[in-house]
Amino acid sequence: MDTIFKIIESIKAFLLDIGELAQFAGRFFKEVFKRPSEYREFLRQCFYMGNRSLLLVAVTGFIIGLVFTLQSRPTLQEFGAVSWMPSMVSISIIREIGPIITALICAGRIGSGIGAELGSMRVTEQIDAMEVSGTNPFKYLVVTRILATTFMLPILVMFGDFIAIYGSYLVENIKGNVSFLLYYNQVFDALEFGDLIPATIKSFFFGFAIGLVGCFKGYNCKKGTAGVGLAANSAVVFTSMLLFIIDFIAVFVTDIFYDL
DSSP, rough: OOHHHHHHHHHHHHHHHHHHHHHHHHHHHHHHTSSSSSSSHHHHHHHHHHHHHHHHHHHHHHHHHHHHHHHHHHHHHTOOOOHHHHHHHHHIIIIHHHHHHHHHHHIIIHHHHHHHHHHHHHHHTHHHHHTTTOOOOOOIIIIIIHHHHHHHHHHHHHHHHHHHHHHHHHHHHHHHHHHHHHHHHEEEEHHHHHHHHHHHHHHHHHHHHHHHHHHHHHTTTSSSTTHHHHHHHHHHHHHHHHHHHHHHHHHHHHHHHHHO
């Protein structure tokens, strides 16, 4: 009986979290159009988030390209279809692997950072001090960070996709003596706008989700200093789950569009 009550309480807490997150998102859309606009803070956050994640995204993308090609090449060789490698790798990475892997990396790198930063500001009463001094902390701290993640993630995804495809080219160059020009000609012949546009659009939603959840968990941090770690941890877990849901919806909608 106690187990049932615990499950019910967990479901209730989860649904309350969803409702509060939706209310938080509504406040963001209301505040984002209000003046004054914090352009300097927005640009600083863009540079900060992009600069901190660039190397990690590059290394991860490069390894994904290498591993994906090394794992796929023997199977394609059995069917005599190694020439399809550039098109298969590019479509797979650009449509699905690149956006979701980059988003998960940024959820762990950026989302947890935002949750911990805003959580520590809430615990040390810096946010309360900003409210007392007449500054709008939501506009300055939350809106700028959500906008920064929304606009920076697609750029990181494109960069990671390029590095992953380059890693795939290196394997093909070593194993099959394929030239750079030939490889990338086959890549661009295989790609269409129908591959690029949905992946780019969902990258904006991924970035928005990372910023929104990170700011929500940090801004509403409670329970003293222990809550800072909890805010950072829950931001990563909640964001990761939300990313997979958004990805499923995006793939489902894209599939319907292709059927039409």
